[in-house]
Amino acid sequence: MLQAKKNSIIKLASLKAFLWIALAAGVASCSAEYTPKPKGYNRIDLPSQTYRQLQEEHPYTFEISEHAKVRPDSSGIAQPHWINIIYPSLGANVQLTYKDLSDGNDKMLNNLVEDARKLTSKHQIKAYAIEETEIKTPAGDVAAVFELEGEVPSQFQFYVTDSTEHFLRGALYFRTATQNDSLAPVIEFVKKDIVHLLNTLKWKNK
Numbered sequence: 001m002l003q004a005k006k007n008s009i010i011k012l013a014s015l016k017a018f019l020w021i022a023l024a025a026g027v028a029s030c031s032a033e034y035t036p037k038p039k040g041y042n043r044i045d046l047p048s049q050t051y052r053q054l055q056e057e058h059p060y061t062f063e064i065s066e067h068a069k070v071r072p073d074s075s076g077i078a079q080p081h082w083i084n085i086i087y088p089s090l091g092a093n094v095q096l097t098y099k100d101l102s103d104g105n106d107k108m109l110n111n112l113v114e115d116a117r118k119l120t121s122k123h124q125i126k127a128y129a130i131e132e133t134e135i136k137t138p139a140g141d142v143a144a145v146f147e148l149e150g151e152v153p154s155q156f157q158f159y160v161t162d163s164t165e166h167f168l169r170g171a172l173y174f175r176t177a178t179q180n181d182s183l184a185p186v187i188e189f190v191k192k193d194i195v196h197l198l199n200t201l202k203w204k205n206k
Contacts, residue, residue, distance in 0.1 A: 046090075046185060046186065046189050047065075047067045047089065049065070049189070049192060049193070050065070050066045050067075051063040051064060051065060051066060051193075051196060051200075052064065052065075052066050054070065055070075056070055056083070058081045058083070058098070058204070059081060059098065059100070059166060059203060059204050059205070060081075060098065060166065060168060060201060060202070060203055060204065061201075061202050061204060062197045062198075062200045062201040062202065063196060063197065063200040064085055064193070064197065065085075065087070065193050067087060067089065068085050068086060068087050068094075068193075069085075069086045069088065070083055070084070070085055070086075071083065071084045071086055072084075073095070073097075079097070079098070079099075080098075081098040082095075082096065082097045082098060083096050084096070087190065090174075090186050090189070090190070091174050091175045092172065092173070092174050092175075092186060092190050093172070093173045093174070093175060094170055094171070094172050094173075094190065094193075094194060095170065095171050095173065096168060096169070096170045097168070097169045097170075098166070098167070098168050098169075099112055099166075099167040099168075099169075100165070100166070101161070101163075101164060101165050101166060101167055102164075102165045109161065109163060109167065112159070112161075112167050112169075113144075113159065113161075116144070116157070116159045116169050119157070119171070120132075120146045120148070120157050129147075129148070129149040129150070130146060130147070130148050130149075131146070131147045131149075132144060132145070132146050133145050133147075135198075137160065137198050137199060137201060138199055139201060139202060139203075140162075141160050141161060141162050141163075141201065142160070142161055142162075142163060143158060143159065143160035143161075143198050144158060144159055144160075145157070145158040145194075145195075145198075146158065147191075153173055153174075154171045154172055154173050155172055155174075155183075155187050155191075156171075156172040156187070156190070156191050156194060157169075157170065157171040157172070158170050158171075158194065158198065160198055160201060162203060165203065165205065166203050168201070170194065170197075172187070172190055172191070172194065174186075
């Protein structure tokens, strides 16, 4: 009888010790600092950068990515020779608008250049940097490119003109809510395609 009572006391003491150890472990785990997992972004597989000649009939021609599709601008304000260069696998769209200068004058060209700058400056609220660079294309045309940094809907814009007959403006957009930091490789990919467009641009009447 005495032995049974002794064994019962030992079991009770062991149970209490176990409970204290479990409680201590629980308190320690609760007081440990929580470290959230870093955000992960979807992997973006970029295609090869190969090109083909623009086939559609317009006053201009250039080389575009073999992975892009050309669609006419279907918006309510669209004018002749306004097109979209769409990258279905990347969710990117380069919108091109064209103006014929042959019936205009220097004031018309100045207005188009000013409008292009105004459209770019509309993104200043969200952009923390806008860099403008003026260049001359291999064909001798004057072009200006605008690189925008920040959470802006358009990260790259440009215009190019021969100053007498043709004016072409473009803007890069993405049809996705993904943050620009994670889109950086795709943005750089399409920017290279746009530079290639400018370097291969030719007007049809020349």
